Amino acid sequence: MSPQEESDCPRFDQAxxxxxxxxxxxxxxxxxxxxxxxxxxxxxxxxxxxxFGTADSVFAHVVxxxxxxxxxxxxxxxxxxxxxxxNLGVGAYRTEEGKPLVLNVVRRAEQQLVNDRxxxxxxxxxxxxxxxxxxxxxxxxxxxxxxILENRVTTVQCLxxxxxxxxxxxFLARHYHERTIYIPVPTWGNHPKVFTLGGLxxxxxxxxxxxxxxxxxxxxxxxxGSAPSGAIVLLHACAHNPTGVDPTLEQWExxxxxxxxxxxxxxxxxxxxxFASGRLDADAQSIRMFVADGGECLVAQxxxxxxxxxxxxxxxxxxxxxxxxxxxxxESQLKLVIRPMYSNPPIHGASIVATILRDRDMYxxxxxxxxxxxxxIISMRHELFDALRARxxxxxxxxxxxxxxxxxxxxxxxxxxxxxxxxxxxxMTSDGRISMAGLSSRTVPHLADAIxxxxxxxx
Amino acid sequence: MASSMLSLASTSPSSxxxxxxxxxxxxxxxxxxxxxxxxxxxxxxxMAVALNVSRFEGITxxxxxxxxxxxxxxxxxxxxxxxNLGVGAYRTEELQPYVLxxxxxxENLMLERxxxxxxxxxxxxxxxxxxxxxxxxxADNPVIQQGKVATVQGLxxxxxxxxxxxLIxxxxxxxKVLISSPTWGNHKNIFNDxRVxxxxxxxxxxxxxxxxFNGMIDDIKAAPEGSFILLHGCAHNPTGIDPTLEQWExxxxxxxxxxxxxxxxxxxxxFASGSLDEDAASVRLFAARGMELLVAQxxxxxxxxYAERIGAINVVCSSSDAAARVKSQLKRIARPMYSNPPVHGARIxxxxxxxxxxxxxxxxEMELMAGRIKGVRQKLFNSLSAKDKSGxxxxxxxxxxxxxxxxxxxxxxxxxMTNKWHVYMTKDGRISLAGLSLAxxxxxxxAIIDSYHNVS
Numbered sequence: 001m002s003p004q005e006e007s008d009c010p011r012f013d014q015a016x017x018x019x020x021x022x023x024x025x026x027x028x029x030x031x032x033x034x035x036x037x038x039x040x041x042x043x044x045x046x047x048x049x050x051x052f053g054t055a056d057s058v059f060a061h062v063v064x065x066x067x068x069x070x071x072x073x074x075x076x077x078x079x080x081x082x083x084x085x086x087n088l089g090v091g092a093y094r095t096e097e098g099k100p101l102v103l104n105v106v107r108r109a110e111q112q113l114v115n116d117r118x119x120x121x122x123x124x125x126x127x128x129x130x131x132x133x134x135x136x137x138x139x140x141x142x143x144x145x146x147x148i149l150e151n152r153v154t155t156v157q158c159l160x161x162x163x164x165x166x167x168x169x170x171f172l173a174r175h176y177h178e179r180t181i182y183i184p185v186p187t188w189g190n191h192p193k194v195f196t197l198g199g200l201x202x203x204x205x206x207x208x209x210x211x212x213x214x215x216x217x218x219x220x221x222x223x224x225g226s227a228p229s230g231a232i233v234l235l236h237a238c239a240h241n242p243t244g245v246d247p248t249l250e251q252w253e254x255x256x257x258x259x260x261x262x263x264x265x266x267x268x269x270x271x272x273x274x275f276a277s278g279r280l281d282a283d284a285q286s287i288r289m290f291v292a293d294g295g296e297c298l299v300a301q302x303x304x305x306x307x308x309x310x311x312x313x314x315x316x317x318x319x320x321x322x323x324x325x326x327x328x329x330x331e332s333q334l335k336l337v338i339r340p341m342y343s344n345p346p347i348h349g350a351s352i353v354a355t356i357l358r359d360r361d362m363y364x365x366x367x368x369x370x371x372x373x374x375x376x377i378i379s380m381r382h383e384l385f386d387a388l389r390a391r392x393x394x395x396x397x398x399x400x401x402x403x404x405x406x407x408x409x410x411x412x413x414x415x416x417x418x419x420x421x422x423x424x425x426x427x428m429t430s431d432g433r434i435s436m437a438g439l440s441s442r443t444v445p446h447l448a449d450a451i452x453x454x455x456x457x458x459x
Numbered sequence: 460m461a462s463s464m465l466s467l468a469s470t471s472p473s474s475x476x477x478x479x480x481x482x483x484x485x486x487x488x489x490x491x492x493x494x495x496x497x498x499x500x501x502x503x504x505x506m507a508v509a510l511n512v513s514r515f516e517g518i519t520x521x522x523x524x525x526x527x528x529x530x531x532x533x534x535x536x537x538x539x540x541x542x543n544l545g546v547g548a549y550r551t552e553e554l555q556p557y558v559l560x561x562x563x564x565x566e567n568l569m570l571e572r573x574x575x576x577x578x579x580x581x582x583x584x585x586x587x588x589x590x591x592x593x594x595x596x597x598a599d600n601p602v603i604q605q606g607k608v609a610t611v612q613g614l615x616x617x618x619x620x621x622x623x624x625x626l627i628x629x630x631x632x633x634x635k636v637l638i639s640s641p642t643w644g645n646h647k648n649i650f651n652d653x654r655v656x657x658x659x660x661x662x663x664x665x666x667x668x669x670x671x672f673n674g675m676i677d678d679i680k681a682a683p684e685g686s687f688i689l690l691h692g693c694a695h696n697p698t699g700i701d702p703t704l705e706q707w708e709x710x711x712x713x714x715x716x717x718x719x720x721x722x723x724x725x726x727x728x729x730f731a732s733g734s735l736d737e738d739a740a741s742v743r744l745f746a747a748r749g750m751e752l753l754v755a756q757x758x759x760x761x762x763x764x765y766a767e768r769i770g771a772i773n774v775v776c777s778s779s780d781a782a783a784r785v786k787s788q789l790k791r792i793a794r795p796m797y798s799n800p801p802v803h804g805a806r807i808x809x810x811x812x813x814x815x816x817x818x819x820x821x822x823x824e825m826e827l828m829a830g831r832i833k834g835v836r837q838k839l840f841n842s843l844s845a846k847d848k849s850g851x852x853x854x855x856x857x858x859x860x861x862x863x864x865x866x867x868x869x870x871x872x873x874x875x876m877t878n879k880w881h882v883y884m885t886k887d888g889r890i891s892l893a894g895l896s897l898a899x900x901x902x903x904x905x906a907i908i909d910s911y912h913n914v915s
Contacts, residue, residue, distance in 0.1 A: 120556035
């Protein structure tokens with residue numbers, strides 16, 4: 001936890017109750033006396049309407065939170081007036097012209113939906129649009145998956161990847177005997193908070209090897225091997241975020257065997273199906289291997305990237321169970337997690353997905369558009385690699401073309417990143433992750449110049 | 460116990476099982492997905508039994524949601540006379556779901572413009588947040604002019620309540636929320652899951668089928684200082700009984716006296732009286748006193764956007780600085796829950812409320828919907844009064860306001876409504892008048908009279 005997070009969750013030692021103003025003043029005093037992150041204190045003391053002056057606000061003790069480290073990159077980018085600025089922060093696909101993209105097939109589906117006079121906006125069931133759920137399960141597990149045919153899969157519509165992970169975490173915290181989840185180092189910045197607030201405790205397993213810029217497979221096996229039996233393990237199904245480093249199929253098989261022998265529970269995060277290799281089935285192989293052995297697993301599935309439905313918040317959470325009876329009971333308990341969170345999920349995005357997945361032509365059109373996006377990203381990788389080689393930038397940059405998916409883990413450190421932002425107006429997360437989806441042939445030279453300068457001037 | 464079992468298991472050759480092995484071979488030790496084993500026994504039979512058991516075997520079937528489960532039961536009923544008065548979703552006289560014309564217009568406009576589907580900021584669509592605060596407080600309200608309102612787009616009413624509950628849990632640990640008795644069934648679930656303690660204040664008086672005002676005031680007074688008082692802004696759910704403006708003033712008095720924090724749930728703005736401004740009177744009354752308050756607000760009913768999940772949490776603070784800080788912390792709660800909210804419903808609202816012509820059109824449709832419900836109330840009252848010879852006073856039906864009516868029927872009587880008459884409602888005696896047509900009023904009156912008099 002950052003100092004910010006530690007300081008602004010006031011917890012009181014006393015078990016007995018005391019007045020509300022006592023509570024608020026106590027919290028305030030803790031902020032004032034405990035050395036905390038600089039900016040929140042500044043914002044309290046400096047503002048004329050700060051807590052000192054207006055202790056009558058019940059929110060006097062609420063400090064300003066820092067911007068989210070990933071989404072905050074876009075906030076900072078938006079503020080920058082430079083015409084050369086480049087946003088390589090959040091993983092949202094951009095065209096060669098640097099514009100957001102709504103897939104043609106999505107527009108078609110939307111047109112159909114809006115023009116359909118028989119459509120209504122009645123509440124979806126708590127677990128969402130039934131057809132969407134079925135089609136999503138088929139997409140990730142394969143239409144002929146025995147688990148599906150045997151009704152052993154429960155799938156519930158959730159708010160994209162984040163919502164699926166959160167619902168899964170809350171469910172496990174309530175119903176599973178092991179409350180520890182192992183996450184890879186590094187992982188998506190939001191993972192630890194999602195799981196912690198969902199009620200799980202978070203531990204890590206080695207994943208990325210900075211020396212090779214590849215997978216620390218030995219470390220991974222050791223750490224999972226020493227995890228307590230039954231522990232939950234978060235696995236990125238493909239296109240690991242932020243590193244772009246994926247296990248090979250042989251390595252996945254070893255991981256599977258190890259996990260099954262230790263009774264570790266797999267929890268897959270699938271945010272890039274179709275984006276890694278350009279092929280939907282290939283990108284689901286890791287998950288399908290686990291399902292094929294008859295064991296149980298959880299899967300959080302997002303359509304944000306592969307259907308470009310980011311803001312519609314469409315995703316699905318599935319649990320593959322041992323039996324249909326367990327699947328039914330599990331589903332009923334998932335409803336109890338969802339109902340007090342948001343009652344039922346939003347209809348628009350899920351309807352678009354169902355429209356596309358159920359129609360042979362639209363599905364094919366989608367796969368073509370998806371492959372085009374994946375291919376453009378791969379070509380950006382090659383262009384950036386070539387540009388760095390042409391500049392003679394010191395270092396081995398082959399990881400740019402070896403890594404998979406939307407992101408490249410450049411290996412740049414936070415000072416170099418800060419330099420690139422300040423001098424070249426390049427926005428990226430401080431861990432050195434860049435979104436290749438935000439690059440174009442036009443902007444690659446600028447990025448290559450920036451990387452070159454950062455590496456040569458800041459070592 | 461489980462780990463020692465598995466260490467025994469892992470010495471077997473089966474730990475190198477490959478995909479081609481038949482996973483149905485149950486006798487092998489080790490293998491897949493061993494459930495935690497509660498038994499201490501190391502017996503051979505218990506080991507074998509434990510092996511292919513699901514890790515989730517111990518999970519029980521949860522009961523259906525008391526409100527949403529009603530619609531499920533209704534759908535399963537094949538009787539022609541069946542009537543769904545369960546969930547509060549507006550129906551036309553023909554008992555069909557209704558998509559407002561103004562919503563269709565907005566959606567067509569959005570399609571024509573070809574807007575993108577980029578992530579919204581964590582706090583939602585700025586235009587939506589602005590018009591929402593204006594709708595609630597009035598555009599010229601000082602709290603808006605002075606930037607004292609933190610508005611964050613939420614997943615309709617439920618999602619907005621949940622964000623607020625999480626804020627309370629984090630920043631007001633130990634503080635209680637007082638909820639009315641009765642209240643919407645999901646309120647307690649939200650606070651339970653958010654780990655916010657709650658207790659009830661008296662509200663409904665079964666003797667008068669009206670407001671137990673003294674009980675309400677007493678209970679609010681008795682609550683520990685600095686409690687959050689959950690108030691229904693208008694059209695109380697499930698009772699349909701609202702305080703008068705004079706009563707609201709007294710409620711505000713006692714809340715101020717005890718340094719409580721008012722927490723409004725506004726799910727029916729426009730649906731109670733037909734006027735958006737009139738229905739916001741309670742909230743504006745409190746804001747006018749300079750009080751800090753929370754308002755969870757939903758467009759599910761008044762714009763018929765149920766499934767789009769569009770609403771907001773508004774926090775009125777005593778300074779713009781506080782509002783900014785509160786907003787930043789609400790974002791920190793939303794990010795690990797769903798990252799950012801869905802764009803579609805927010806754009807529909809922003810387009811309608813932000814455009815004078817569409818806004819006017821909305822107000823007209825709103826009046827029609829509220830008007831239909833008032834008409835149905837009148838007809839139901841007339842039917843009951845005509846058919847019931849006992850002299851019972853049914854006028855509470857006319858006095859209640861909004862989508863729902865609290866009939867005063869108890870659980871057995873409500874069950875009779877369903878089992879004998881195929882009228883689906885919630886067990887607390889609540890009927891949704893939005894699901895009633897003029898044509899069905901007589902039938903419903905018969906059912907109510909029978910259940911009230913012949914069942915105890």
